[in-house]
Amino acid sequence: MSAPKYTRILLKLSGEALMGEQGSGIDPQTIKRLAHEINDLCQIGVQVGLVIGGGNIIRGSEKASEGLDRVTGDYMGMLATVLNALAMQDALEKLGQPVRVMSALKINQVCEDYIRRRAVRHLEKGRVVIFAAGTGNPFFTTDSAASLRAIEINAELLIKATKVEGVYSADPLKDSNARFYSRLTYDEALDQRLNVMDATALVLCRDHNMPLRVMNVFDPGAVMRVVLGEDIGSLIETGR
Numbered sequence: 491m492s493a494p495k496y497t498r499i500l501l502k503l504s505g506e507a508l509m510g511e512q513g514s515g516i517d518p519q520t521i522k523r524l525a526h527e528i529n530d531l532c533q534i535g536v537q538v539g540l541v542i543g544g545g546n547i548i549r550g551s552e553k554a555s556e557g558l559d560r561v562t563g564d565y566m567g568m569l570a571t572v573l574n575a576l577a578m579q580d581a582l583e584k585l586g587q588p589v590r591v592m593s594a595l596k597i598n599q600v601c602e603d604y605i606r607r608r609a610v611r612h613l614e615k616g617r618v619v620i621f622a623a624g625t626g627n628p629f630f631t632t633d634s635a636a637s638l639r640a641i642e643i644n645a646e647l648l649i650k651a652t653k654v655e656g657v658y659s660a661d662p663l664k665d666s667n668a669r670f671y672s673r674l675t676y677d678e679a680l681d682q683r684l685n686v687m688d689a690t691a692l693v694l695c696r697d698h699n700m701p702l703r704v705m706n707v708f709d710p711g712a713v714m715r716v717v718l719g720e721d722i723g724s725l726i727e728t729g730r
Contacts (some may be wrong), residue, residue: 493624495719498537498613500640502633502650505574507707508546514546516577525581527616527713532587536717537613539643540620542578544570550628564628568595570634574619575622576600576657588617594626596637606642609674613643633687637694648700650687651707656724657686671724674704679726695726702726 503524510517519624531538547570550563554607572593579589590612591601602608613617624635627687633650640648654662657679671684676696679686686692695702705712705723716722 491719492716492718494531494534494536494715496646498538498539498643498645499531499717500539500541500643500648501635501713502636502648503540503707504652505543505547505570507651508542508574508577509546516546516574516712521581521659523710524579524707525585525587527711529582529585529587531717532618534717537616538618539609539639539645540575540618541579542570542571542574542620542622542640543632543634543694544574546570546582547573548705559575561628564624564630565595566685569624571624572597572622575620578620581630582618588615588619589620590608591620591622594623597623598637609639610643618630619643627655630690631688633691634694637700638693639688641694641698644702648695649718650702650704651703653706653708655706655709656704657684657726659684661685672721673725673727675729679692686710696728699728711724728730 508521510514510520528538537721544567550567554560576592579591583588592604592609593601594604596603600654609619621639622630624630625638630652657671662668676692680692703716703723706718712722
């Protein structure tokens with residue numbers, strides 16, 4: 491196998507990626523497959539940070555629109571990401587891969603507090619680090635948390651794994667005429683209001699020159715191919 495192009499990455503998975511064909515929750519076969527793919531990256535020496543959303547369990551913003559206090563809903567969403575992180579930790583450990591879950595909220599009985607230097611040390615020792623509970627603050631998405639953590643740990647690439655092939659001008663599942671972008675800048679994504687990440691996440695990446703690769707999580711082996719340097723999905727960078 492070729493040497494990896496990137497030695498440290500941050501992989502952002504949506505909570506929905508864990509559902510598989512289910513309507514909610516965690517599909518055992520799906521999380522097992524994803525764990526195998528992450529473990530394969532570690533086996534070739536790639537240091538992997540991971541952020542998982544909580545949308546398969548609850549979305550705070552949606553509950554707020556139904557009448558729940560927004561701050562309360564966001565904290566509930568943060569706790570949902572901890573549940574997903576613990577499930578992924580278990581799946582990876584069953585493969586023999588060391589893992590640490592680090593939470594932006596203090597939940598010392600089930601995971602570590604997030605401390606940047608300790609997280610980097612875990613990565614250097616070959617442990618997967620799963621960053622849970624978002625940024626620890628309401629009104630910030632897990633996309634923003636992924637951008638922030640990628641910058642903090644000096645990742646070489648942020649990968650957002652979604653349910654489509656990359657960035658489109660519209661939802662390709664709803665609009666057959668949607669245009670696919672293989673390359674674009676952060677300013678283009680912001681100006682055109684493309685549904686890549688929220689604006690806070692995009693600005694963070696732009697201002698810190700963090701390249702972002704958007705790809706299909708349901709394409710088996712795609713993450714490995716990206717790490718080996720294959721041009722898959724859409725690449726967003728600060729400038730051309």
